[in-house]
Amino acid sequence: MxxxxxxxxxxxxxxxxxxxxxxxxxxxxxxxxxxxxxxxxxxxxxxxxxxxxxxxxxxxxxxxxxxxxxxxxxxxxxxxxxxxxxxxxxxxxxxxxxxxxxxxxxxxxxxxxxxxxxxxxxxxxxxxxxxIGGQLIYPFMDANWQVIPGARANTLAKVAEIDARADHVLDLSIDLGGMLVLAGNSAGLTAFEAEMPRLQDRFPMRLPNHAGFHTALxxxxxxxxxxxxxxxxxxxxxxxxxxxxxxxxxxxxxxxxxxxxxxxxxxxxxxxxxxxxxxxxxxxxxxxxxxxxxxxxxxxxxxxxxxxxxxxxxxxxxxxxxxxxxxxxxxxxxxxxxxxxxx
Missing domain, CATH: 3.40.366.10 (Malonyl-Coenzyme A Acyl Carrier Protein, domain 2)
Structure with missing residues (x-):
C-alpha cells in the first residue's frame, strides 16, 4: 500500500x-x-x-x-x-x-x-x-526544539522598534519553524546584531549573498x-x-x-x-x-x-x-x- x-x-x-x-x-x-x-x-x-x-x-x-x-x-x-x-x-x-x-x-x-x-x-x-538589503536568522526555539517562552514576541518587538528608527529597515522575511529570518538594510541588520543576545554561539547569523527577500525592499x-x-x-x-x-x-x-x-x-x-x-x-x-x-x-x-x-x-x-x-x-x-x- x-x-x-x-x-x-x-x-x-x-x-x-x-x-x-x-x-x-x-x-x-x-x-x-x-x-x-x-x-x-x-x-x-x-x-x-x-x-x-x-x-x-x-x-x-x-x-x-x-x-x-x-x-x-x-x-x-x-x-x-x-x-x-x-x-x-x-x-x-x-x-x-x-x-x-x-x-x-x-x-x-x-x-x-x-x-x-x-x-x-x-x-x-x-x-x-x-x-537590495540582506538577511539574518534568529531562533525562538532552543537546541532541543522547545519554544523559549516569550522569545518570539520579544524578537518581533525589537524588530518593530528598530524598523521605526530613521534610516533603519528591518522586517520579518520568513517564518521558518523555530527560526525567524529577518531582512532589512545594513543599518537595521547591524542594529539587531548589536542589541540582541547571542544564542547557541552562532545567532544572529548573517546569510551571505542573500538580499532582503520577502519584504517591501x-x-x-x-x-x-x-x-x-x-x-x-x-x-x-x-x-x-x-x-x-x-x-x-x-x-x-x-x-x-x-x-x-x-x-x-x-x-x-x-x-x-x-x-x-x-x-x-x-x-x-x-x-x-x-x-x-x-x-x-x-x-x-x-x-x-x-x-x-x-x-x-x-x-x-x-x-x-x-x-x-x-x-x-x-x-x-x-x-x-x-x-x-x-x-
Missing amino acids: KQTAIVVAPGRGAYNREELGYLARHHGDKTSLIEDYDAYRRAQGQTPISDLDSAARFSGAVHTRGDNASALIHACAYSDFLSIDRDRFEIIGVTGNSMGWYIALTCAGALSPMNGLRVVNTMGTLMQEQM QAPVAALGQSKLGQSLFDQPQLPLIDGRGAIWQPKSNELTALRDYTLGHQVTETYDFTAAIRTAAREFMPDVFIILGPGTTLGGATAQSLILSAWRGWTGKASVQMSEPPLLLSMGRADQRDRVLG
Whole structure:
C-alpha cells in the first residue's frame, strides 16, 4: 500500500560545500534535462549548471550567488522530485520554502521544467543584480526544539522598534519553524546584531549573498520580474500547492493570473510563512510522511520544528522527532533517508 506524501522544496542556502557534485552523484540518468538547462544558461551568458556542480572546489563567492545558486538548487531539487518512487508514495501535495515555491510550481506542473528554470533563474539573477538589503536568522526555539517562552514576541518587538528608527529597515522575511529570518538594510541588520543576545554561539547569523527577500525592499525586483515573465508561462497545477501564506491552490481550478500575481508579487515582497505552509499541509492533507527534496539537509530542522508547532503526531521536541520509527520526515539530502524514497 502506498504512503501518502507531502513534498517540500528547499530554498536558497541548500547547496553548500558538502553538496558539490550532487547532480553528478545522483542524477546521471537525467542527462537530457540537465543539457536543456545548461543550454538555457549558456544562452543567458551564464555558467552552465553542470559546470557549477562539477567544479574542482566549492566557492562561496560563486556557488551562493543568486544567479548561480537558484538554478543549481532548482536542478537538484526537481531531479530529486523525478526520482521519488511513485509505486511507494502517492504525492498528495507540494510546498516549498521561499525560492522553493518556484520549484514547487514546477513539481506540481504549474510550470514546465524549462519554464520553471526560466522563472527561478530570472528571479535569482534579478535579486543578485539588485542586491537590495540582506538577511539574518534568529531562533525562538532552543537546541532541543522547545519554544523559549516569550522569545518570539520579544524578537518581533525589537524588530518593530528598530524598523521605526530613521534610516533603519528591518522586517520579518520568513517564518521558518523555530527560526525567524529577518531582512532589512545594513543599518537595521547591524542594529539587531548589536542589541540582541547571542544564542547557541552562532545567532544572529548573517546569510551571505542573500538580499532582503520577502519584504517591501524587493518591490523593484518584483516589478522587473513581472516585466520579464509573462502569463503564458503558467499552467494549471496537476497537484495541490500550498503557498507561503498557507493557502492551497487545488489542481485544475485556479485563475492563472492570480497564481502569477501571487508568485511575482506577494511572494516576493511580503513575509513568507513556511510554518503556516507546513501546518496547512499537515492538518488539511494528513500525509503519512513529508519528503524534503535535496540538495542539502538544512530544511529538515525547520520542517520538523514547524510540525512540532503544529502538534503533528504528538511531536513535542527534537527527541520525539528522532524517536519516530519509521521516520515520518524523509530528507533526500541525507544518504540514510534517500534510499527510503528512491525507486
